[in-house]
Structures are given as C-alpha cells and as structure tokens.
Amino acid sequence: MILAHRTDIDDGIYGGPVSEVLFRPMTDDDVPVAERLSDTAFLELDRRLQRRDEPDPQPREASRRSDWLTRTRHFLTTDPGGCWSAELDGELIGFATSIRRESTWILATYAVRPGLQGRGIGRQVLELALTHGRGCLRGMLSASDDPRAVRRYLLAGFTLHPQMQLSGTVDRTAIPVDAGRKVREGTAADTDLLDSVDRRARDAGHGPDHPLLQGLHRLVVSDTTTGAGYAYLTASGAVALLAATNRRTAERLLWTAIADGPAEQSVRHLTAANAWAVSIGTAVRLDLGTQGYLGLRGMAPPQPYLHHGALL
Template identity: 50%
Template sequence: MLLRQVRDTRADAEAVRAVAAAGGGAAEGGPAGGEGEWAGPRGILFQRTTRHLAATDPGGCWLAEDAAGRPVGAALAARREGLWGLALLAVVPQARGKGVGTTLLRRAMAYARGTLRGMVCAPPDPMAARVLRAAGFTLHPLMRMHGTVDASRLATPDGPAIEGGRAHRDLMDSVDRRLRGGAHGRDHEELLRHCRVVVADDLAGSGYCYLDESGGVELLAATSRRIAARLLTSALLSLPPGAAAAIPRLTAEQEWAVDVGLAAGLRLAPGGYLCLRGMRPPAPYLPSAAFL
C-alpha cells in the first residue's frame, strides 16, 4: 500500500469521491444516498470541498493506493487554530481488514499535534463509532430533523437577521473562537461559494447560519440560544413555500433547535455521533459535516 497526500487537482478529488462513495466512512463528509446522489450536485460540492481541504491542509489529507495505483482509502483532516477536525475517513470494501483505515487515521491524527481540541461528525455506523472511540473520542449521539416547513406555525423572529457575506467574516470567526476554540477562517470563503448565510448581531448576541441550496442547515453558530433560535427561524422562513428543509447534527444540548424544528413541522430522527476530544459539545452550535 502506498500512502500519499491528496493534491488539489480534479483527478485526486475524483479519487477521494470514488473511495467515499464505495466505502462510506467514519466521518460524515459526503452526501447520503446511492451513487446517483454522489454523481449529482452534492457529489460535485464534495469534490470542491476536497480540493479546498487539500489546498489549506495538505498535511491532513491522505490517499491510500494499492500496488496497481488504484485508490482504496482516503482521509481528510483540517486544523483551524486550536481545533483539529476529521472530515472523512473511508476505505473501499475490498481493502477493509488490512489496516488501511488504521494507517490513514493514524496519519490524519498526526496532523492534530499542537491542537487542544478535536471534532468529528460520524455517521450512525457501529464500525465508525468503534474506531473513533478507540482513538480517544467521546461519542455524543446526534439527531436530525427533516420535512416540509410549515411557515404558519413558526413565530415571528424576535429581532433582525440579515443576509450576510464576506464583510461578516470577522464576526463569524469571533463567534467560532468563542464556541469551539478556533475560527473557520478560509472555510467561510468556501462556504459562501455554495451557501447563503444569515447573520445576527445586536445586544442579544451574535451568530450566523449557513443554508445550502437544498434547504439544509450546513452550519450554525451563535453566542446565545436566543440568537440561535432567531437565526434558525429566519433561515427556515426564507425558504420558498412548500420547500423541504433539514436540520442535521443536533446534540442533546441543542434543544432550542429541536423546538424550532418541531414548531416548523419537521420530523425528528436519530443521526449518528458528534465525536469530541478535549471539549464539550459547543452550544448553541450545529456543526458542518465537512467543516465541523
């Protein structure tokens, strides 16, 4: 087996996508569903994310190849100030049980040296839970919410929440540092290419919420539950009538989000694990699978 860094190229992004689609992974870095979902817009977004991480964190992004040069495993990890995060760990089925995943995880975790905290969003997979627990992570069960928004059931937001952009990056980085000990930095630039962001900043606190084109909450961070609920409500109300919405990756600490989702008529279901090291679940906070 050959282990090499993932390059910021279309070919390497496609190789990582192919491995993730075939093997799933210990981190929830790609779209749910079958090959059709991976080949569609969500799969294209995954490849762009892979190239972004390969460019910003080459030391955390690794591809395993067999003797014939075929990709059999991949790991994508990022370091943001004092926080290390694993966005993907995947091995194709025919290469499992041969130490590929263990080797990739060891190499990705070596990139965590010098950081104090770690975060992984893992799918509801027993193997993923076992691997990450063995690596020293505390597992926090996640919930998810999905369905069609009933805007008539949502209360009017208690204050302003505006369309954000690059001008709000300093504000968003400040919120990040307060909640998770590290700013997203250049990740915000990448998120703004694919998502809308709603921002709030007043005496009640500060925060932001990214909403993707399919109505999913990609990332939300706020300094108070009041601001978080306002942002989530405003984001859901901004969707077209009858649109589907999704609020993934809810820990038990995010009851404010559960309340907003239930009020909007969304359904609640189990959804994997938030795996943490050196930190408690940040709140109010809804992590991104890829950017954590």
C-alpha cells in the first residue's frame, strides 16, 4: 500500500528551480485548508466558464462551507484510503476525496490550486484516489465543464453524460392541489428502506452516508404498495438527492419539494434518463440549462434518480 511519494514539478512560474511535491494521505488538519482551496479553485473555474446571461459566481456561503467540512471529515472516517493530499513546501496545493459504497467507487471532489494546474498534480492525486476503487464494478462522479478535468475522466474510463439544471421563479398555479399526498417526513428508522431504494436506482446503497445526510437535510419519504422513494431537501428547499423505485413515486417527491419550496428554486443534476424531472420543471416555468457531466463507469445513468453532487 502506498503511504506517500514525492515527484518533481517545474516551479518556473515563480522563476525558481524544480520543486518536490509530496503526495500523502489526507489528514483532519488538511480539511479546512482543502475547503478554502476548493472554493478558490471552483470560483476561478466558474468565472472562467461563466456565460454572459449568468449572475456573477460567488464564494461558498458559510452554511455550505460548514456542510463541506462535515462531509469531508465523514469521508476521512469512512474511507481514509480514498482521500489524498498534494503538498508543496509544506502547503496544501491539491487533494482528492473518494469513497467506496458496496461495489461502487465514487469521486467526491478534487481540486488543484489555481496557478499550479496543468502540471500533472491533479492527474497524480486522482490516480491515487482511483486506487481506492480497485475491485469495484462501477464508478460515479459529478464533473464540472473544465476541459482538463473532463479529459482526465475520459482517460480513466468514464462515460460522460451531460447534466441539466432547472432554475427560476416557480409558477405556483401549476402545482397539483394534491402535491405532498402520500409523502411523509422521514426518520433514521427509514434508513434500511433508503438503501433498498438506492440499490434499485443506482446499484449501491449510500450506507453510512444516510446518517450524515439526515443530520444535514430534511428527509421526506413515500412508501406505498406501488413504490418507494425519498428525497433530501436543503434548508432552502432544494433537492440534494432524490431516489425512487418508479417514476410516479419520483414525480410525487419532486412535486412535494417544489410545493414546499420558495418562489425562486433550482433543480440540479438532471440527466436525459430523468426527463420526468425536466417535464415537471418546465410545467412550473423553470428555465432549463446545462451544467457539467455525470461520469459513469460500468453502469447506465441511474433512474429515477437525481444524484447528490458529492455523494452521488
């Protein structure tokens, strides 16, 4: 098992000599630094790829920062072998976090400090994270539009499926009067049911991630004789994750989320396999756009399923 290794990079951007990068397992002390690094890296990417009709990208909000820290410490607890850091002159310059859930490997996130990208650091830290998935039958990741990251995922054997998102002001007159019917508040006692639904929708349960999600989000469940499903909703009412055994149950859960949500809403991580969600969004007059990719290896796009950005 690789514990750590060093490699050289050309430090020419500073006019200096070649420097050594240390690749090592991530530690708890790395987590706050990694959060700031990821926010900086993704903000720079968002600004670089921003469309003219989009609002200016903003740094991560305090509540989302807290969730990121909690989630990443969870990964270190459940999957220390999937979390790696890259260090240069004692400073964190890149990292990757990944997890195994049953027979599926999942890339949660990875980033390299702006200014040091394109030097092979991201490739090496991703390769280390991929070793955590040895023996897994399937792989999942949620990718940005960054061409360099997309190239790495393709070379790693992932098929990329374009993602869509819905956003705008909800036309509440289009919401069915019975929205919320056969949907109840979920509890920890539902966890076995949730994992069963996961296996039907994406071939692997979320396992230890469900208690994490239940601590961060509102859980709603639909469990009838004709189907079962659940959704985790953020504090703003957005869908963080939705899974169901059939389309009708999934539609019921999404209608509930929209009915309970605010005037301005967004529904993210939609693939062509989940056109039912696009139909609901357009029915309430949300605008449809594209954003990133769902990367899959050894599996078809999950359905009916709206994946979580990091936990997939």
